[in-house]
Structure formats: C-alpha cells, structure tokens
Amino acid sequence: MSIREQYSNEMKINTTVEIAGWVHDIRDLGKLIFITLKDKEGLMQITAKKNDTQEDIFNKIKTLNKEDLIKIKGKCEQNDKAPNNMEVKPTKIEIITKSATPLPLDMSGKGESNLDKRYDWRFLDMRNQKNMSIFKLQSIITDIYHTFMQKNNFTRIFSSRINGSATEGGTEYFPIMYFNKEAFLAQSPQLAKESVLASGLDRVYDIGFVYRAEPHHTTRHLCEYISLDFEMVIENMEEVMTMEEDFLKYCFNELNKRAKPILDEHNSELTPPKKIPRITLKEANKIISKMNIETTDHDLTPDGEKAICKYVKEKYNEDFVFITEFPFEKKPFYIMKKEKNKTSHSFDLLYRGLEITSGGQREHRYEQRVQNIKEKGIEPESFDHLRFFKYAIPPHGGMGFGLERFTQMLLKLGNVREATLMPRDTDRLIP
Numbered sequence: 152m153s154i155r156e157q158y159s160n161e162m163k164i165n166t167t168v169e170i171a172g173w174v175h176d177i178r179d180l181g182k183l184i185f186i187t188l189k190d191k192e193g194l195m196q197i198t199a200k201k202n203d204t205q206e207d208i209f210n211k212i213k214t215l216n217k218e219d220l221i222k223i224k225g226k227c228e229q230n231d232k233a234p235n236n237m238e239v240k241p242t243k244i245e246i247i248t249k250s251a252t253p254l255p256l257d258m259s260g261k262g263e264s265n266l267d268k269r270y271d272w273r274f275l276d277m278r279n280q281k282n283m284s285i286f287k288l289q290s291i292i293t294d295i296y297h298t299f300m301q302k303n304n305f306t307r308i309f310s311s312r313i314n315g316s317a318t319e320g321g322t323e324y325f326p327i328m329y330f331n332k333e334a335f336l337a338q339s340p341q342l343a344k345e346s347v348l349a350s351g352l353d354r355v356y357d358i359g360f361v362y363r364a365e366p367h368h369t370t371r372h373l374c375e376y377i378s379l380d381f382e383m384v385i386e387n388m389e390e391v392m393t394m395e396e397d398f399l400k401y402c403f404n405e406l407n408k409r410a411k412p413i414l415d416e417h418n419s420e421l422t423p424p425k426k427i428p429r430i431t432l433k434e435a436n437k438i439i440s441k442m443n444i445e446t447t448d449h450d451l452t453p454d455g456e457k458a459i460c461k462y463v464k465e466k467y468n469e470d471f472v473f474i475t476e477f478p479f480e481k482k483p484f485y486i487m488k489k490e491k492n493k494t495s496h497s498f499d500l501l502y503r504g505l506e507i508t509s510g511g512q513r514e515h516r517y518e519q520r521v522q523n524i525k526e527k528g529i530e531p532e533s534f535d536h537l538r539f540f541k542y543a544i545p546p547h548g549g550m551g552f553g554l555e556r557f558t559q560m561l562l563k564l565g566n567v568r569e570a571t572l573m574p575r576d577t578d579r580l581i582p
C-alpha cells in the first residue's frame with residue numbers, strides 16, 4: 152500500500168485507522184508527546200500520553216526524529232485544536248525508514264531558508280506543503296491548457312528540441328555537438344509549429360522545455376523553461392489574442408474550482424479577466440512617461456511593465472494587458488511587418504507587472520519571409536524550415552508563454568526559480 156493510500160484511509164472519529172507519513176514536528180512534553188505527521192495530502196496529529204500508551208510504543212515514539220517515515224495504527228478521536236480537528240492515539244508504530252540527521256534545511260516553513268539552499272535540496276524543500284503546492288498547481292495548469300486546446304480543436308504536436316539552426320535569432324542559444332555536427336537546443340518550438348501548418352493541420356499546440364542561454368542572473372530568467380505554445384490559421388492577429396484571453400478566462404475559472412486551497416495558501420485571489428485591454432507600445436509609453444518612469448521607443452523596461460500594469464489595474468481593474476505593435480526591428484524575423492509605421496503584427500501579454508507571453512501574426516509569404524531574414528542580417532540558407540514556406544502555408548499566428556513566469560505571478564512568488572522544479576541558470580546544474 153502506498154503512503155498516499157494509507158494516509159487517505161478514511162479518517163473517521165472513533166474508528167481505528169492506519170496512516171503513514173513523515174514526522175513533520177515533535178513536541179515532547181515528557182509525559183505527553185505530540186507528533187505531526189505529513190504526506191502530500193496534509194497534516195495529521197498523533198498524540199501519545201504516557202499512561203494511555205503501551206510502554207514500548209511510547210518509548211519508540213521518544214526515539215523519533217523529524218522526517219523519519221513512520222506508520223501508525225490507532226484510534227481516531229476528536230480534537231478541535233489539531234489539524235482537521237482530529238488526532239490519532241497510537242496502538243502500533245512501525246518506523247519504515249529513518250531520516251539522516253541533522254537535516255540539511257528547515258522544512259517547517261517557520262524559518263526563511265536561503266533560496267539557493269532550497270533549490271539545492273529541492274525534493275526535501277517540497278516536503279513543505281506550501282512549496283509542494285507550486286508544482287501541484289503547475290500540473291493542474293498544464294492539464295487545463297491541454298483540455299482547453301483540445302476543446303478548441305487544436306492538435307497537440309511534439310516538436311524536436313534538437314535543431315540544425317537557432318530559432319529565435321539573437322545569441323541566447325545553446326550549441327551542442329550532435330555526433331560530428333553542430334546543433335542547437337530549441338529556444339522555442341516556433342519554426343516547427345509554423346512549418347507543421349504546411350501539413351494541413353490548422354491549429355496546433357505544443358508543451359515542453361525550451362532552452363535559452365540567458366547570461367543574466369535575474370528573478371525572471373531561466374536557461375530552461377516550459378513553453379506553452381499554440382499556432383493557428385487566422386485572418387488577423389486579434390484572433391490570437393482573443394484565443395489567449397479565452398484560455399485565461401477558462402483557466403482562472405478552473406483554477407478557482409480545482410486549486411482553491413493552493414491559491415489560498417499563497418494568498419492569491421484570482422478574478423477571471425473580463426476584457427483584457429489592448430494598448431499599442433506607443434500609447435503605453437505615453438502613459439508610462441506621464442508616470443515619470445523611463446521609457447524606450449522599442450520595448451518596455453521592467454519598471455515600464457510594472458507601471459502600465461498598475462495603470463490598467465486602476466483604470467480597468469484588470470491584472471492583464473496586451474501591448475501591441477512593437478517595432479519590427481526589435482522582433483524576430485518570423486513576425487509580419489506593418490509596412491506603414493515600421494512596427495509589426497506582434498504583442499506581449501503582461502500579467503501583474505511581468506511579461507508572460509509573446510505572440511503575433513507570422514510572415515507566411517515565402518519571398519517576404521526571406522526578405523525579413525535578410526533584414527535581420529541572417530543567411531536565409533541557415534533556416535531549413537524555409538523550404539516548407541514555398542508550398543502555400545496559410546496566414547497564421549500564435550503565441551508562447553512561460554509556465555514558470557505564469558506560476559510565479561499567479562502565486563506572487565519573488566523569483567521564477569521558486570516555480571521551477573529543477574532550475575537551470577548560469578551557475579546551477581543540480582539537482
């Protein structure tokens with residue numbers, strides 16, 4: 152029987168139960184010992200009074216250390232001061248596995264552990280229910296994303312993460328040796344999700360790791376993150392934003408149904424967006440400069456992102472905002488240009504002050520795509536995927552969003568690494 156099944160052995164007052172879990176806390180008052188047991192479902196109190204407990208059991212309980220894995224049989228009684236208003240009076244104890252001492256980090260959640268130490272010991276760090284809940288939430292979010300995409304007639308694809316060329320341009324890619332050739336870890340499934348539209352699939356989505364050689368050590372950058380992507384045949388970019396907006400409405404409603412205890416634990420209240428404002432970069436910069444925040448013409452600074460979100464919250468009571476029409480110069484080659492003002496059919500989505508999505512309409516016309524690539528100073532020959540664009544790929548658009556940044560903002564975590572099971576950054580390759 153698994154730990155989980157033993158623990159969920161129905162806890163009813165005045166019945167004999169058998170539960171297992173890790174020793175979360177011990178309070179030894181001499182003739183009275185309280186043990187708090189934990190597993191992924193929560194906490195349970197074990198109360199051993201010297202006079203009521205068999206001597207050998209009482210003595211065994213005295214030898215326990217935090218994080219030992221034990222199994223207890225006993226009577227479940229009402230105690231309004233205990234978690235779930237119940238406690239178990241032990242009649243049998245088995246120590247399944249002893250834990251080493253001293254513990255490498257504080258898992259109680261009472262003291263603040265250094266973040267690096269927490270990532271070093273990630274799988275112990277998760278014995279703290281609040282920290283574990285972050286990853287339970289991610290499992291639910293990906294399930295919701297998958298369900299939403301399927302409901303909307305998207306086909307899931309599994310694109311390769313080993314490519315013959317870099318995806319997004321720039322320098323932030325990892326070259327690898329692939330036998331005797333140079334290859335690249337995918338920065339995003341971008342070129343695959345677009346090229347596959349040549350097949351006749353008209354709506355696709357992809358969920359998986361992507362890789363960025365991010366030299367910065369910030370609270371929002373990872374070298375490996377989970378990208379939730381979709382690509383769809385469209386007539387205009389608005390359809391992509393609407394699809395994402397519909398997903399977010401659905402997602403928040405589902406999270407409020409399925410993940411309320413997790414959200415409560417992190418003091419996060421989710422109101423599904425009603426109508427996400429769509430503001431051009433130019434307008435956004437005008438608003439931000441009136442707030443005395445420094446702006447640049449080509450992008451939003453991190454302070455600018457926070458400022459525009461604050462403005463939107465006050466004016467529209469929304470936590471999200473779409474920023475559109477970035478200059479083509481600052482966008483990757485695959486984005487479609489807007490000829491009239493040197494901008495592009497592009498958008499970012501900001502949530503609670505942080506960019507969580509980029510998307511846009513793509514250049515589907517072969518000649519123009521080649522032209523875009525050349526304008527970026529790249530050799531068109533370096534992109535194998537281009538050959539598919541000669542054979543009539545429909546007008547299309549899509550988006551990609553980072554699961555970790557989304558989780559970070561949903562739960563108001565200070566650092567994106569907290570929302571990453573095994574963070575990879577400039578220094579970290581363990582666990």
Ligand code: AMO
Pocket residue numbers: 319338339341363365371372373374376378380506507508509510511549550551552553554555556557567
């Ligand atoms: P972009 O490069 O803007 O666009 O990335 C899209 C989203 O991915 C997340 N993200 C990151 N998360 C953690 N660490 C990083 N280093 C990091 N870089 C990006 C963010 C970001 O908004 N191909 C386009 C998407 C598209 O147009 O469909 C792309 O990858 O949440």
